[in-house]
Amino acid sequence: MIMNFYDVIKRAKEEGRRKLLEHEAFELMNSFGLPVPKFGLARSPDEAVTIASKIGFPIVLKIVSPDIIHKSDVGGVVLNLKDEDEVRKGFEQIMNNVKKNAPSAKIEGVLVQEMVPEGLEVIVGSTRDRIFGPVVMFGLGGIFVEILKDVSLKIAPVTEVDVDDMMGEIKSGRILVEGYRGMAPRDIKAIKEIVTKVSDIMIEVPEIKDIDLNPIMLYEENRGAKVADARVLLG
Amino acid sequence: MVDLYRLFNPRGIAIVGASREPNKIGSVILRNLIEAGYEGKIYPINPNAQEIMGLKAYPSISAVEGTVDVAVISVPAPKVPDVIEDAGKAGVKFAVVIASGFKEVGNVALEEEVVKRAKKYGMRVVGPNVFGYVYTPSKINTTFGPNDIIPGNVAFISQSGALGVALMGTASVEGLGISAIISIGNKADLDDSDFIEYLGDDPNTNLILIYMEGISEGQRFMEVASKVSLKKPIIIIKSGRSEAGARAAASHTGSLAGNYSLYKSAFRQSGILLAETIEQAFDWAKALAWNPLPKGDNVVIITNGGGAGVQATDALADYGITLRRISDTLAANLKQILPPFASLGNPIDLTGLANAEWYYQSISLALDDPNVDSLVVIYCRTGMTDPKEIAGAIKDALKSSKNRKPITVAMIGGEAEYEAMRELTREHIPTYPTPERASASMGAIYRYYYAKKYVEERLKELDKKKLTALERIR
Structure with missing residues (x-):
């Protein structure tokens, strides 16, 4: 994937954000050839499943929002999802948690990410x-x-x-x-x-x-x- | 590179502010310049005097008929811009602004005015807020510091005025010969990098010693220093260690560490040796300025005392130097001349009975042994030997050998050993009163030896990087 990292920076600036969202940071690192996990941004459970099966299991899901700093605190992270069904449920679970715990947060989507092995x-x-x-x-x-x-x-x-x-x-x-x-x-x-x-x-x-x-x-x-x-x- | 040739080799120097009052700064500078034996023309500038110290005085620089390359300006700060204007019109190339009362007390605008006016005439400014400069090859001393400077090959750049003047004295006491002393003060125009770059090519300078408080252009400084440290060692005493220490402690990932650690990193990447104390800086300077570079890392200690040998070994280890066994050939040769109870390890322990002859022989053999790269020679006071004779033996051994290798010496004891140390120092054999300092100074030689390799490889890699970047653009 080759993308123009300047688009990432431009968008963040336009939206008045100093901190890049997690997937933006990954995109930027990736464009310079740094080894980041395989990832994709999903806006629906279906999208999450498609991306997950492309990446391979197990999968990690994380909420992507400029308003949420501590993702785990609002129930915005689910680890170690082993199949499509778990990914679908995980997506819905995250959305429900965030709606409940951070109702006013602007949601960009959910980061679907390869689970990085320990090292x-x-x-x-x-x-x-x-x-x-x-x-x-x-x-x-x-x-x-x-x-x-x-x-x-x-x-x-x-x-x-x-x-x-x-x-x-x-x-x-x-x-x-x-x-x-x-x-x-x-x-x-x-x-x-x-x-x-x-x-x-x-x-x-x-x-x-x-x-x-x-x-x-x-x-x-x-x-x-x-x-x-x-x-x-x-x- | 800024061409500073005419600053160090001026055809004429004007001293603005010299007067018949002998204690005024301008007068002290004039006297120092006359006494240093400067062979160019000296022009005292003072509108109220006809003659000062036997020299014809002029009302202004533009009234001088000969060529004035340098104007040393010692008048109150508010009057400096007008003097600069006059100097500029007279074609002066360098203005050394002694006066204080500029940026250091908040007068930023006045300082900028000085530089602006100088620029108009293509004139460069040293200072303001400086104590002058020295260049022994041209017999120049335009400082208000001491005038008993020993000519030599060490250039000293100081950001601090008072400490700089004091260290001029220290250098003389320590027997350190000087090529140049430059007080850079507020660095409104010329800065550390300009002088380092020029002195890097100065054939009369083989080591640059700097007292630094801070710099403004880090990248340029590193670029210049990297190139120069491949040619000659740069030693820096950097102030502000403790304040930074506090900041470093408060720092965490991301916000990184305090200022001092950045300077430390920058120095290391540029091959600069960072000295923590003034004593250390002078110790290192002597060792590096008066020795050739080693060919390898095999250091041999020769001592007449076991304890001193151990101290020296430990101090070398602090610098990452591990002693190796001496070669069988050297051991066999030493056996011929030393008594059976001498210890032929490393350190080579000649024992307390060692006389001048044993020192002479063992140093000569070590110098001639191809496996030995450098020597630390230690003498501890004994009841039976005269340190003067030992010093003589060390000197003779070095003189008579065709092999030049780095050496540091420790003369440990009292008054007589101290005198022997001074004697060796006069001969440019770096000698110290303790084994630790002799070893640490040898350690500094190796620190430079490795720093140079690091910088060499780093610059090579950076060149390669630049090439690939260029190819990418194409």
Whole structure:
């Protein structure tokens, strides 16, 4: 799927939104070749079923609304749907929940998404600095970032050599390269590609202020990675 | 690149604000310039004087008949724009604005006016709010700082005035030879990047030391610094560590970290060595300015004290350097000259009995061993040896060997060892009072050695990236 990411940004701006909707963020990432889950936006149960059977099961459904920030809190997320029937019911369930819990929210539709397999959680983020321009952050998810602040920063453009250095800079970098307690080493090539591409996006799309890919599921060597959640803020 | 040739090689310098009052800043600058032995023309500018310090004084720069390339302006801030105008008309190429009272106290408009007027004449501005500049190859000292500068190859750029002047003194005490000192102050026009870029090509400068508070154009700075650090080391002392630390602690994913960590990243990506203290910066500067680059990462420690050897080993490890065993050949050769109780590991422990001859022999053998890339030599005070003789042996061993390898020395003890350290420093053999500092300074050499490789590869990759981007457009 090749789409013009500028349409996404234009629409968000016209609608006065700073934050891209989840499927828009995925579309944007996808257009730059980042590994996002297979997804589609459904406006009816039938559409949801068609998209789901194209993607394959299991499936995740998420409400898409500019007015709903915490989707789970309003019952806007259903996980692990295994067949067409479950998808149809899931769609209706989400719509009912949202109608009840957030009656005034504007609904764009429901995101039908491939259920991303578990992997080692890593985080890639980027923001703009007044002096240096885009800055890209990389670290391992969970306590490594949240508690230990074990992250590495590079100024864009970020090259592969920079990513090598980032993995050396963070204390948890060895987990990726060497593995840990029976967990095999991770796909370093995949993470290099994601970090350098995030840097490319920030350089090519000045309208973006922040990117937060959290978490990214990073799999074993040669198995790639998948961006499980993408948050994009416009400036 | 901004051509600063005439700033550093001016045919004539005008000192605006020099007077017969010896303690005025303009007068101190004039005296320093005369005493430094500058061989071009010096023109004191003062409408109320005929002659100052034996030199003919002029009422204005435009009244001077010869060529004036540089005007050092030390008059009150409100009068500066008019002086700039006069200098511009006289064809001055560089205005060094000593005066303060501009942006640093909120007078933004006055500062902009100075730059605007200078631009009109194609004149470039250093400052305002600076203490002047030094360039030893041209025997220039237009500062109001000290005048006992040792000529050498280190260029020093300072954003701070008071600290900059103080560090001029420190450099002399530390025996650090200087090529240039530049006070950049408010950086209304010329900034760090301009000077780094020019000094990168200056054959009289082999290391650039910077005291920095902040920069405005990060990308340009990184581009310039990356290219220059491939040619010579850049060491920066960056202020504002703690404030940023607080910000970094408050930061989270997405909002990233504070300012200081960004500078740290930018420096690392540009091959710049970030020093945390002034002491560290000077220690590193000596080691890097006075040594060749190593060919590999095999560091050997030679010591007369076990404990000092361990301290040196630990300090090297902090810089990521692990010691390897010495080669069998070197061990066999050392065995010939050392007593059986000497320890032929790494560190090589000559024991407390070591005399000047043992030092001479073991250093010579290590320099000649192709497996040894660099040396940390340690002397601990003993009752039986004279540190002066040991220093002599170290000096002689380095002089007589045809192999130049990086070396740092520690002279540990009291007054006599301190004197020996000064003696070696005069010979440009980087010597320190503790094993940790000798090791850390060797560590800095390796930090640069790896930084250079990193930047080399990074720039190569960026070039490739640019090419593919171009091809995509085509």
